[in-house]
Amino acid sequence: MVSEKVKISPILDELSSCVNEEGYYHLCWIQDHVRYIEINNTQYHHVSNSVFFLTPDHRWTILKNDVGTSSGYVLYLPKSILNHPTFKNLHITQVRLFKSTDEIPKINLAPGIEKRVQSILEMLDELISTNLAHKEEAILSLLNTFFVYCDGKCNIKSVISDNNAKATLVYKFKKSIDQRFTQEHEVSHYANLLNVSSKYLNECVKDVLHTNAKNLIDEQLIMRSRHSLKFTDKSVKEICYELGFSAPDYFSYFLKKHTGMTPSQIRKS
Structure with missing residues (x-):
């Protein structure tokens, strides 16, 4: 065993x-x-x-x-x-x-x-x-x-060699998301930070992780949103601005689109 x-x-x-x-x-x-x-x-x-x-x-x-x-x-x-x-x-x-x-x-x-x-x-x-x-x-x-x-x-779901430039770029992208996702939601920001085009960054993410670059950003926003709604007493408005959304209505739209639930429904679930 x-x-x-x-x-x-x-x-x-x-x-x-x-x-x-x-x-x-x-x-x-x-x-x-x-x-x-x-x-x-x-x-x-x-x-x-x-x-x-x-x-x-x-x-x-x-x-x-x-x-x-x-x-x-x-x-x-x-x-x-x-x-x-x-x-x-x-x-x-x-x-x-x-x-x-x-x-x-x-x-x-x-x-x-x-x-x-x-x-x-x-x-x-x-x-x-x-x-x-x-x-x-x-x-x-x-x-x-x-x-x-x-x-x-x-983790990157791929066998990675030491010289795999795409995997290296995706790893740096994921680290940048962890540091900045509450302020920056757009792929273009991270592409500029990494000195590549948005198209190339997305291509690398698809090749290495079999998803797209925006999904990685949204995944972090959804996780943090769900935690704040379920485990804090902060208002939806407070959470919205804390996570870098422009308005509570858009925050609600974002969660409904990705989870099928409104902020109040997530809070009660």
Whole structure:
């Protein structure tokens, strides 16, 4: 059973370091009270609510302030499990896209998603230490759900070579969306930022992700809209302007078009 080799540890101690077990990928999900994570002698600060995807070649240390309370989890995955058929459509082994020493694969989870990820990892932590029937299937299912949430943020569903210029451009585009989608909704803005034409950017997105560039922007807007409507007391007008829409009527039209529901219907669902 491949899942028997999966390990998970909460980040509890003041200093946590990688376990030097050959052939393991490390996924560090970091919550609050962490001063920094050091990866291959480089420190990364302001990392709350981040997921780092690290290969066996990485050496990392996490330094935190609040000893005794959990500041996230470290998930240890053997290389063999990443080839399991459950993950075949996600290409998890490609999550570290470019294998360059200066590009650490980090994603920031959207508000709301972090709670779901926390629940998934807590269930894994509990499940791994049990002898329940169908444990293998449950662990694989939880891992798949975790990667599905991460997949929309960082993963590219394609086998990527180090010199794949289109994949590199799409990766930069996705990172730019994460940083700017509440202010900029148009593909042309991101194309100008990346010094390419909108047509070429869209062509690259279609080739690599089998969707179009505007869908990636809209996906982030929909996710944030749904979270704000369901988990905050902000008015529709406040959420509208917070996400960069010009007017509440257009915000409502956007959500109705993409989800089939108005803001008030999403809030009640």
